Amino acid sequence: MNISSYNLDLHKHILARWAASRAASQSKNFKFKVKLGAELLLLGEKGSATNDENFTEYIKQIKHFNTQDDFDSWHHQTIKNMRSDSNKLRELLDEHNKLQKHYSYGIAAKILNCYLKVFFLEFFGNQEFADFIHPPVDALLLKALKKEDNELFTFKSKIFKNISAQKIPKWTEINENEYKGIVNLMKKFISSRNQNGLWKIESFWVGHQ
Numbered sequence: 211m212n213i214s215s216y217n218l219d220l221h222k223h224i225l226a227r228w229a230a231s232r233a234a235s236q237s238k239n240f241k242f243k244v245k246l247g248a249e250l251l252l253l254g255e256k257g258s259a260t261n262d263e264n265f266t267e268y269i270k271q272i273k274h275f276n277t278q279d280d281f282d283s284w285h286h287q288t289i290k291n292m293r294s295d296s297n298k299l300r301e302l303l304d305e306h307n308k309l310q311k312h313y314s315y316g317i318a319a320k321i322l323n324c325y326l327k328v329f330f331l332e333f334f335g336n337q338e339f340a341d342f343i344h345p346p347v348d349a350l351l352l353k354a355l356k357k358e359d360n361e362l363f364t365f366k367s368k369i370f371k372n373i374s375a376q377k378i379p380k381w382t383e384i385n386e387n388e389y390k391g392i393v394n395l396m397k398k399f400i401s402s403r404n405q406n407g408l409w410k411i412e413s414f415w416v417g418h419q
Contacts, residue, residue: 219266222329227251230324233346237382239312246306247321250313253299254288254322269329273339278397281342285322286386292318316384320346327409334409341407344393345415352378352392354414355399362402363395 231247252260255268275281293299293313303310323346333340345351356363356378365379369391372383379388396411 219270220262223262223266226325226328229328230321233324233348234317234320236348237312237314237317240308240314240317240382242306242308246302246308249302250292250299250318251321251325253294253296253302254292256291266329269326272326272342273333273337275339275342278342281339281344282393285319285344286390288322289315289318289386292322314383315386315389316347316379316381319344319389320348320381323347334407340409343409345396345408345412347381347384347389347392348415348417349374349376349378349381350417351412351415352381354416355396355411358414359399359402362399367391 227248228244230251231242231244234247235242252262252265255265260268272281272284275284293315295310300310303313323344326343327346330340330343334343352363353376356365356376363378365373365377369387370379371385372380372388374380379392384392393408396408400406400408400411
């Protein structure tokens with residue numbers, strides 16, 4: 211790499227993809243190295259191989275979103291791209307000895323959400339678009355939210371199929387509908403507390419302790 215072409219976006223991108231890959235590689239059936247996590251992220255742009263510079267330009271479009279629906283639609287399409295049953299994805303998973311059936315919507319979402327959290331950290335609390343970004347979903351956060359508001363976070367809806375012994379969804383196995391159901395509950399929780407910004411729900415995340 212030419213040091214003269216190394217800029218702040220690339221600096222943040224490298225940190226964000228490392229953090230996202232480390233955080234999302236928690237499933238016993240789908241543990242992966244940073245290299246694979248970074249490659250899965252790049253698929254989010256078009257579902258095919260791209261490059262780091264193009265990807266950072268792709269994600270920066272969310273800075274122009276004016277509604278939660280705008281972000282949610284973009285987020286879903288990006289996850290869909292990351293998991294598209296393409297030759298490129300199959301090649302990547304084969305190269306790393308991973309099975310596609312274990313690469314869940316929940317895992318792809320955590321890669322993307324952790325990445326966006328790190329890349330856009332400076333904008334949380336002072337730019338509206340950052341309020342739309344979904345928090346990373348994991349067992350620690352879901353367990354804490356259930357303890358805080360068991361009436362809301364019962365997870366008894368028919369959409370929740372993958373429930374752990376702790377009576378929370380298994381984030382490493384959740385599908386699209388389960389993920390969207392969890393995010394909708396988080397939106398209701400934030401609204402019930404008269405707050406703005408989905409990121410604030412991470413006040414209940416204890417993984418840093």
